[in-house]
Amino acid sequence: MPNTRVCRLPLVVLGLLALMWAMTLTGCHSGSHDVGLFAPEDTVPVAVSPTQAGQLLGDMDGNGEIGVADAIAVLRIVVALAATSPYADVTQDGAVGVTDAIEILRAVVGLTDLPFQWRIATVSGRVAEVLSRNGLQGIEVTVGGQAGTTNAAGAYSIGNVPVGSQAISVTGANYDIAGRLPATVAVAAPNTALATIYMVEDEYSPPDGPDED
Incomplete structure (x- = not known):
């Protein structure tokens, strides 16, 4: 029997990508955001370090837990629908990108240990x-x-x-x-x-x- 936790990950990723694609189109049509279609290689530089002590990396809503909503929040940053945040830089490479959202989703389905480590x-x-x-x-x-x-x-x-x-x-x-x-x-x-x-x-x-x- 296949590992259901592993099989869920592609479905979750595809669902989020579809959601962000729709959100991007909405932003373009409304005229409030001048952004293109979602591109996996897009990244947003992070030039600041965290200021709120104790908040977990990836915990975008600050509720003390890592969930799908946090991955969506990261993708909103990637497509310029939200301001960047140092908490979104899960991989600690100095930029916020699709990889950070994927790492959050991997944590949700148990493929990555939590908490993410500040570097x-x-x-x-x-x-x-x-x-x-x-x-x-x-x-x-x-x-x-x-x-x-x-x-x-x-x-x-x-x-x-x-x-x-x-x-x-x-x-x-x-x-x-x-x-x-x-x-x-x-x-x-x-x-x-x-x-x-x-x-x-x-x-x-x-x-x-x-x-x-």
Whole structure:
């Protein structure tokens, strides 16, 4: 006897594709969306990382469960009927596409383990002057190959940082690290807040005097 859980998957996928095709035609005819027919290779870039701690990847409606409705929500993003969301990037490849919807459906029929694992995170923190404790603007912080620059308050936020132990570096014109900066930091999804990084102004060097004859 064939495995009914496996056999259901193609039917569910075909049903969703037909539904999204109809939704796309409706959007085109209404004039509210200028989109073409559904194409499996279509993807929508995701340039932000999650901000709502605790929500599962693929849980588009935030109800704590992964279901067919979540797959439909992902496909709506693919055909530009809904705004993109970092929770839709189930495969964590930086884009939302048909593959993400299929992975959700595989989970629904028990072919993929849940929960989906976060592989990227947002890292945030602050850089300040060691004596005044005032924030420093324009300091570049790099974590896991992703860089961000501090604002006027000294705060920074870096998206799409891989989870795990990641290298960190901090650079700024006329400033050095006050004390010791660890070589790596632990990054956990969806958000990681780092301790304040303190810097000190470079030692003052008086200008050279006039040349002697």
